[in-house]
Amino acid sequence: MSTSRAGDRIRLHVNIDHVATVRNARGVPYPCPVEAAELCMATGADGITAHLREDRRHIRDEDVRRLRERVKGTFNLEMAATDEMVAIAVATKPDIVTLVPERREERTTEGGLDVVGGGAALRDRIGRLLAARIPVSLFIAPSEDQLVATAATGSTQVEFHTGEYAHLTGEAAHAELGRLASACTRARALGLEVALGHGITLANVGPLAAIAEVQEFNIGHALIGDAIFLSLAGAVRAYRTAIDAARAGLA
Numbered sequence: 001m002s003t004s005r006a007g008d009r010i011r012l013h014v015n016i017d018h019v020a021t022v023r024n025a026r027g028v029p030y031p032c033p034v035e036a037a038e039l040c041m042a043t044g045a046d047g048i049t050a051h052l053r054e055d056r057r058h059i060r061d062e063d064v065r066r067l068r069e070r071v072k073g074t075f076n077l078e079m080a081a082t083d084e085m086v087a088i089a090v091a092t093k094p095d096i097v098t099l100v101p102e103r104r105e106e107r108t109t110e111g112g113l114d115v116v117g118g119g120a121a122l123r124d125r126i127g128r129l130l131a132a133r134i135p136v137s138l139f140i141a142p143s144e145d146q147l148v149a150t151a152a153t154g155s156t157q158v159e160f161h162t163g164e165y166a167h168l169t170g171e172a173a174h175a176e177l178g179r180l181a182s183a184c185t186r187a188r189a190l191g192l193e194v195a196l197g198h199g200i201t202l203a204n205v206g207p208l209a210a211i212a213e214v215q216e217f218n219i220g221h222a223l224i225g226d227a228i229f230l231s232l233a234g235a236v237r238a239y240r241t242a243i244d245a246a247r248a249g250l251a
């Protein structure tokens with residue numbers, strides 16, 4: 001069971017995939033996602049998240065190796081639950097692996113992992129990661145059946161998909177926020193660490209940070225986009241400030 005208290009500081013993990021997207025657009029070595037990761041860590045991030053996709057469209061194998069060497073703090077490797085990715089994780093030993101669904105034609109991770117339907121193959125891959133002493137987080141929709149199935153896998157953490165919340169406004173956003181808050185409470189009661197991710201921006205992070213059970217954010221696209229205007233250090237500080245201010249409102 002987690003020992004974190006409601007009101008504790010929330011970990012900010014920066015997803016640096018889109019630094020690699022810009023690099024790859026030119027086929028040159030810059031901007032470097034590993035340098036970006038180091039700067040984020042020096043300016044208030046608690047960890048770095050990188051998604052090694054099957055098609056290597058942004059982060060590449062060499063980035064993963066160098067991130068493991070140079071990230072001082074938590075290195076969270078996001079990946080699909082495939083044999084290839086499990087072998088890479090076991091060889092690289094990130095601090096945690098987040099398992100996500102992956103479809104080649106999608107622009108970004110759409111929807112959560114189907115843990116209920118994942119069956120023996122998913123359980124086997126989670127088991128291999130845990131046997132290698134790599135904590136596992138599952139990226140799921142905030143639904144009771146997926147959450148109960150997640151807890152049954154022995155995973156360490158759950159990351160709830162906030163994409164739905166991010167796209168809604170008004171009453172509908174409020175309702176989705178309530179669904180996320182209930183799922184967070186239930187996850188902590190099941191002994192899982194609780195993270196949130198996807199579509200989080202400076203404008204919508206506050207109400208999420210005010211959910212007492214949230215322990216971690218994984219934020220990529222909007223933060224890297226904000227860095228164009230604020231600098232990367234400025235963007236990390238802006239998210240840190242917004243998260244801490246919303247969390248302080250709980251006290």
Ligand code: PXP
Pocket residue numbers: 015017051078098100108109139159196197198199200218219220221222
């Ligand atoms: N968390 C998970 C599991 C993801 O797949 C992604 C997208 O790669 C993110 C967080 C970050 O989402 P965004 O780029 O929208 O901030």
